[in-house]
Amino acid sequence: MQFAPPVSKNRIISTFPKCYNPQACLQMKEDWSAKAKLVFKDRATRQQGLDRLKMSKAVVVGDLNVGKTCLINRFCKDAFDRDYKATIGVDFEIERFELSGLPFSLQIWDTAGQEKFKCIAAAYYRGAQVIVTVFDMTDIKTLENTKQWLMEALNENEPNSCFIFLVGTKRDLLSPEECQRTERDAVKMAAEMNAEFWSVSSKTGENVQQFFFRVAALAFEDSVLKDMELGYSTAQIGDGDVLKVDKTQAAAEVKAVRKSCC
């Protein structure tokens, strides 16, 4: 049996993360659902949870240059690169969390916005529990394009099976007035997309951790509740080996994509 190292302190989520804007929010509640709390309280589950991990997949899509890679790198590596380096095909990160005492992993797939890599990236949309559509707050055209990106990602997934997020990046480049105006447009778009809206800066880090905490919390709770509905005992949630297998498999796939592209 694989024993995962402890989750780092800054990945421990003990209270239910809030949304960014109540006008574009997927779930208004301020706490975990009562059903989910039952699972968290189950001591047997907590014990099993120490060596068992649950994993969800998030795919990040949007036009080229909008800041998808920077968003992921700010959260996963606490780093920011001023220079643009286009993502080739796909890339991925795995982040481990502890939510209300239970372990959870989020597989974050970074996809290329460039047209020539689109068909490769699209192959990785399948099986997503979360779709993150990203736009550049300084370039309104990229907001309009998020609908198309979302449609393509939804096409590869079961209807109503994904949480949808709309994320505006580069808020550090806008004046407060410009920011407000763009956020108003984004809230309207989020309503059309059934998405939750977030406004972030990967340069300063503003709202980035809060956003990913929210993603992790919604995906985790949903997984727990789905498992319950399927009638699994709480002790069966997740499987530690999944993390190892998926990571190796995913890394091999990314390598193959790069080879076929270059």
Ligand SMILES: Nc1nc2c(ncn2[C@@H]2O[C@H](COP(=O)(O)OP(=O)(O)OP(=O)(O)O)[C@@H](O)[C@H]2O)c(=O)[nH]1
């Ligand atoms: N000021 C500022 N610049 C940003 C921010 N996020 C990204 N950038 C810049 O925007 C450019 C593009 O960022 P990337 O993250 O590489 O864009 P991408 O969406 O991954 O692009 P593709 O991989 O081609 O699809 C880079 O030069 C970044 O430095 C931000 O929050 N603020």
Ligand SMILES: [Mg+2]
């Ligand atoms: Mg990129």
